[in-house]
Amino acid sequence: xxxxxxxxxxxxxxxxxxxxxxxxxxxxxxxxxxxxxxxxxxxxxxxxxxxxxxxxxxxxxxxxxxxxxxxxxxxxxxxxxxxxxxxxxxxxxxxxxxxxxxxxxxxxxxxxxxxxxxxxxxxxxxxxxxxxxxxxxxxxxxxxxxxxxxxxxxxxxxxxxxxxxxxxxxxxxxxxxxxxxxxxxxxxxxxxxxxxxxxxxxxxxxxxxxxxxxxxxxxxxxxxxxxxxxxxxxxxxxxxxxxxxxxxxxxxxxxxxxxxxxxxxxxxxxxxxxxxxxxxxxxxxxxxxxxxxxxxxxxxxxxxxxxxxxxxxxxxxxxxxxxxxxxxxxxxxxxxxxxxxxxxxxxxxxxxxxxxxx
Numbered sequence: 001x002x003x004x005x006x007x008x009x010x011x012x013x014x015x016x017x018x019x020x021x022x023x024x025x026x027x028x029x030x031x032x033x034x035x036x037x038x039x040x041x042x043x044x045x046x047x048x049x050x051x052x053x054x055x056x057x058x059x060x061x062x063x064x065x066x067x068x069x070x071x072x073x074x075x076x077x078x079x080x081x082x083x084x085x086x087x088x089x090x091x092x093x094x095x096x097x098x099x100x101x102x103x104x105x106x107x108x109x110x111x112x113x114x115x116x117x118x119x120x121x122x123x124x125x126x127x128x129x130x131x132x133x134x135x136x137x138x139x140x141x142x143x144x145x146x147x148x149x150x151x152x153x154x155x156x157x158x159x160x161x162x163x164x165x166x167x168x169x170x171x172x173x174x175x176x177x178x179x180x181x182x183x184x185x186x187x188x189x190x191x192x193x194x195x196x197x198x199x200x201x202x203x204x205x206x207x208x209x210x211x212x213x214x215x216x217x218x219x220x221x222x223x224x225x226x227x228x229x230x231x232x233x234x235x236x237x238x239x240x241x242x243x244x245x246x247x248x249x250x251x252x253x254x255x256x257x258x259x260x261x262x263x264x265x266x267x268x269x270x271x272x273x274x275x276x277x278x279x280x281x282x283x284x285x286x287x288x289x290x291x292x293x294x295x296x297x298x299x300x301x302x303x304x305x306x307x308x309x310x311x312x313x314x315x316x317x318x319x320x321x322x323x324x325x326x327x328x329x330x331x332x333x334x335x336x337x338x339x340x341x342x343x344x345x346x347x348x349x350x351x352x353x354x355x356x357x358x
Contacts, residue, residue: 058213
């Protein structure tokens with residue numbers, strides 16, 4: 001059998017029974033299963049997330065993404081026609097205008113406005129948010145001015161709701177979602193999707209890691225609309241990543257370099273952490289304090305400069321994320337791991353189980 005063409009998106013598909021897609025989180029964050037994929041022995045073994053401290057070594061370092069998911073899903077109507085509209089806040093521009101995307105019947109036009117209703121339906125009906133549409137971007141998103149103006153995350157707390165992935169199957173986030181679709185260490189508001197590998201950690205698990213001599217550090221990448229979106233082109237080389245804002249603090253850069261210099265290993269918690277650390281090196285030539293926007297697309301053949309291991313969830317077929325994990329572990333081993341995960345009934349996607357590539 002000839003080797004698959006890894007530039008062809010068909011190579012990155014796999015069969016996933018719908019019942020293995022996790023629509024609710026595990027009873028406890030650290031109840032999730034953990035598949036260990038050993039790239040040296042090419043063997044696969046099965047554990048729990050709570051076993052992680054025993055799978056790492058004292059002196060190793062975990063690096064987390066501390067982004068916080070915004071209440072970015074917006075519900076409302078076209079002010080002039082009262083036609084229903086729903087969409088997403090994507091980012092705040094330096095001049096405090098917003099970039100948004102959404103759906104409605106008919107064609108939106110520059111100059112019209114959207115009326116966004118309060119997320120809390122018990123709030124006074126006289127309160128509303130107006131979004132004046134100013135210009136449409138080449139990708140179909142809109143630049144809009146909010147009224148009243150102010151810090152976007154504060155406005156969204158009143159008028160938005162949590163933007164759950166569509167495969168979870170709930171249009172409105174529950175109280176459980178508002179707790180569990182956010183990491184316990186989330187600090188920096190700005191994401192419109194969770195860095196899902198971090199969802200497994202509890203304060204107790206973090207403390208257990210520390211007791212085992214495992215260090216921790218943090219970066220920030222505000223997860224955007226493109227991170228989990230399947231590739232829509234037939235060839236990976238034709239796919240263009242969305243830009244996402246990220247930051248590596250100086251202390252994190254120094255600590256990671258010290259860990260590696262001492263001969264210990266760096267484990268990225270989540271693909272967003274991988275992209276942040278590796279983008280910093282790609283942009284500056286070395287790991288140091290850095291912030292900026294990245295569209296780094298990690299594919300097989302990529303030379304990793306920073307990370308040694310990766311803790312990650314199981315990803316959608318044909319997504320840039322399954323391509324990234326194969327760049328680290330190898331195509332054949334990752335596709336076998338996914339076959340085993342289906343066979344062993346692992347839970348998939350944001351609320352699902354995890355894989356440690358070591």
